[in-house]
Amino acid sequence: VIIPTGQYQLVTAAMAMTLAAMGGSFVFFVLMREKVALRYRSSIVIAAVVVGIAAFHYSRVLASWADAFQFRDGAYVASGAPFFEAYRYADWLVTVPLLLAQLVLALGMTGPKARSLIVRLSVAAAAMIALGYPGEVINTTSSRLIWGLAGCVPFAYILYVLWVELGRSLLDQTREVALTVSYARWMLLLTWTIYPVSYFVPLLGLDPATTEAVRQVGYSLADLVAKPGYGLLIYRIARLKTEADEAELTSVGDDVRRLAHV
């Protein structure tokens, strides 16, 4: 495989930018957790954990990408060392269940209902990633189709839980919180459809260099929106819940003061 310099630089820059954004959002979530009430804080701490883990995996992806190609005669030529796609799957296996848990925790849900939601969403997310991986490794048209479609079954279940089950609990939330949760859900749905597109790009019959460039840039941009971008929506939900709690406390305080004067 020979990759033109422009395409190679684009992939490298996309990976580096995503790594930088993961590190930057890690700092943001760690420092801004102070503005989120303790009751919702696990959501923002998990957002920090997710982007921190992703930053580490991206540093490995970037090093593996640099290893897999050598600059020779004006282009980047496969060095023989394989590119470790496996780092991406290792990352997703840990971070995708955590992304779903963030949403439940930002809403301040607790007890058996919240635990059941988190467990079922996590298992489905892990199954979705694990089912996709064999197709990536075997890398034939039929295996990519079979394992890829198998991975869509838990994906459909996740969408069902987010829209139907979680949807019901949104009736108790303020309009602004419900709206932000709705944005977060759509962000998951839209960015998570970039992953299967990148996954199925090898079936389009493009030349190998373009296939690899499109896939890697696609995965990097999807991770950028799905982790730091989604994390910002989680932060906003946690802040809205915190503000609502503070407003309620203030009004309780006013009542107490009024009673004391009577």
Next chain:
Amino acid sequence: VIIPTGQYQLVTAAMAMTLAAMGGSFVFFVLMREKVALRYRSSIVIAAVVVGIAAFHYSRVLASWADAFQFRDGAYVASGAPFFEAYRYADWLVTVPLLLAQLVLALGMTGPKARSLIVRLSVAAAAMIALGYPGEVINTTSSRLIWGLAGCVPFAYILYVLWVELGRSLLDQTREVALTVSYARWMLLLTWTIYPVSYFVPLLGLDPATTEAVRQVGYSLADLVAKPGYGLLIYRIARLKTEADEAELTSVGDDVRRLAHV
């Protein structure tokens, strides 16, 4: 391309100094955030995120610069490995929108008006960077002119928003805050004109070594003023706002004490 040792060292030292300043200001912003009230804190946290991301990209720029040249026969000769200008664009694509958001957040603006300002400034900033990149890659006189001038359109829009729209909201601020915002705006305008100058240097017909040296030193110094320097002004705005809030709280406290004595 052969770069004389003096010029090569100058570029390397400028990049290293900028990297060090990004790291140094990262520590400053992280630790000094405690002096900024929670209400304005996101501005200083984002200042830390911006210089942190830039520090990472500068470490890549510096490594790529070292790769791209070899010392031979008393001068630095192109090694064949291309210099990754793409890292600069990847950095700007993430950090320039954040620089503009800092200004809005330091003023404590919230609600739909602030969100609209941040979204429009961010989109314009990203468009400005993305439009400049093709001219850098294609690297002919006409492409540099066309894409460079195209990038000036969103730049003009950003200036309009900062001077006219944001200008209006400055009427509610104290004289000192308005003055500091005005400095920050001029700093953006002046440093951001260094970038197009560096961008258009290849059109001047200087020898390739001087062209590269002037460009790289220009970009590095511009980043130094536009990120850590500008961040210090943001810190000052956030501090002034914090002090004004504290003064108001003190005067409320005085009123309460006076009432209690009546």
